Amino acid sequence: MLWWRRTAPDRADQAEVDRLVESWSRVCESIGLTDDRDTVTGVTHVVPRIEHVTLGGRCAEHATEERTCGCAPAPTVLSVRLVPGMLVEDIRDKGRRIARSMGAQSLRVEARGFTHALVTLLTEDPLDRVLSLPEGPLTGPVLIGTDEQGQDLTAGPADLGHLAVQGATGSGKSAFLYALLSQLAARDGVTVTGVDPSGILLRPFQGSLLGLSDPEIIADHVHRLVVEMDQRIKRIPRDRDCLPESEGLRFLVFEEYPGLLRYLDAADPKIGKRVRALVARLLAEGRKAGLRVILVAQRAEAAVIGSTERGQCSTRVSFRVDGPDAVKLLHPDADPDTAAAHASSVPGVALVSSPGRPLTRVRAPWIGGYSEYVRRISDAA
Ligand SMILES: Nc1ncnc2c1ncn2[C@@H]1O[C@H](COP(=O)(O)OP(=O)(O)OP(=O)(O)O)[C@@H](O)[C@H]1O
Ligand SMILES: [Mg+2]
Known part of the structure; x- marks a missing residue:
């Protein structure tokens, strides 16, 4: 089951989670970020699975519906289970292409143990500052x-x-x-x-x-x-x-x-x-x-x-x-x-x-x- 968190979940949020999961799978398949398994019906491409989504767009600390607190909007964060043999570096290497396909500017990819990666969808270029x-x-x-x-x-x-x-x-x-x-x-x-x-x-x-x-x-x-x-x-x-x-x-x-x-x-x-x-x-x-x-x-x-x-x-x-x-x-x-x-x-x-x-x-x-x-x-x- 896919978990996602945000206060007052609504249909629009669910649709956004579905869109993220869908575009993640599609881009991973198209760039070959998959575990390819031989099965009786042919080769199956298994993509790293999104296990958790924290939707961004609102202030992370206050999680208000309206952006009234003046805090910077929080980015969306995906928790991803790596497929066997995959490293966080493999995701980082293709970060620009994945980001663009998911409507982000770039990705921040951090290891969480040996099996998971935390993927942050950055909407601004992280290098755009002195x-x-x-x-x-x-x-x-x-x-x-x-x-x-x-x-x-x-x-x-x-x-x-x-x-x-x-x-x-x-x-x-x-x-x-x-x-x-x-x-x-x-x-x-x-x-x-x-x-x-x-x-x-x-x-x-x-x-x-x-x-x-x-x-x-x-x-x-x-x-x-x-x-x-x-x-x-x-x-x-x-x-x-x-x-x-x-x-x-x-x-x-x-x-x-x-x-x-x-x-x-x-x-x-x-x-x-x-x-x-x-x-x-x-x-x-x-x-x-x-x-x-x-x-x-x-x-x-x-x-x-x-x-x-x-x-x-x-x-x-x-x-x-x-x-x-x-x-x-x-x-x-x-x-x-x-x-x-x-x-x-x-x-x-x-x-x-x-x-x-x-x-x-x-x-x-x-x-x-x-x-x-x-x-x-x-x-x-
Ligand atoms: N790392 C940086 N951080 C912030 N601003 C920068 C940075 N690098 C360059 N700039 C800005 O860009 C301007 C031009 O940079 P710089 O003089 O280093 O260019 P250059 O490549 O040496 O150009 P040229 O070939 O004409 O000598 C700087 O005066 C500064 O305003
Ligand atoms: Mg110079």
Whole structure:
């Protein structure tokens, strides 16, 4: 028997419960979220069963018929019994498609023991709000963002690996990097440098190459980063395969990397080729030398961040880009709905591929603008 709860149940409520159960079953069948059993009459598709419905729409606490209390309306919550072999992650992975079929914006899916999931139908995008990043801990993992389930997506500085960040103009790349670099700079033993054609992002970091100068100077600067990498590799102890953490972790940022290469190619294609080869070495060998590369682009063009570079960047972040094809450049596993919907994301909302996690939609942290970024970096120095 299906249970549902709300004060003063009426026919309209019953009809709504029936509609939810019906659309749940239909969408689960159509996306293959089923336990398929061979029977004498053929294959039967068993969907995860809704066992309880708490209808939303009214204030959860006061449960008044009229919304007079001023509280936010409560969302509808389904209690679902998983079919054998199914995980809550299986529902989460298909959350966007299920939500849309059930008239919701997105789903929050929480485990209830090993056999049940609590599925909340969210009518508003949970990422549609600013995530302020207070001055946080000086040790431990850094915050990449908060996901649709309200969970923090974090990574230890060393575990970030190389990063690729893309997004159209105004989509939130710089704001994300302000938050990320200020968290990194606050940690002992972590340093940041790189090449920044516009000269704004890396201005607070001494030793960075700012602005588009003589192409030879840019190539020599990147060459020096590779020489530094080679020296660090030589310092790897004989009984280890990577530089100990005590030698420090160094992040090398290439802001607007495709634009940088275009500039170099236009000046002298040989210099462009040389810089590509140097960055390829940093990506291929930097990890064991305690170096992490961050490639930033408005669009991670395949000619610049091809499948090799994509594979080497274990953390890949896409803010709003112009369409599903651009999403696929960094996240080939993105399903068509997610990739298409991302074209209209608000600034600060990103898709993130990171080690050991399926593609995750997150709200990136906001530290409060450029002057706050400069202050945090100078405080960390
Ligand atoms: N995480 C966020 N939270 C709240 N607001 C944000 C966030 N990220 C970006 N914004 C808003 O969007 C604006 C543009 O963001 P940002 O400067 O980071 O874009 P961008 O991708 O670096 O653009 P460009 O390619 O032109 O440099 C910010 O000034 C801010 O108002
Ligand atoms: Mg920017």
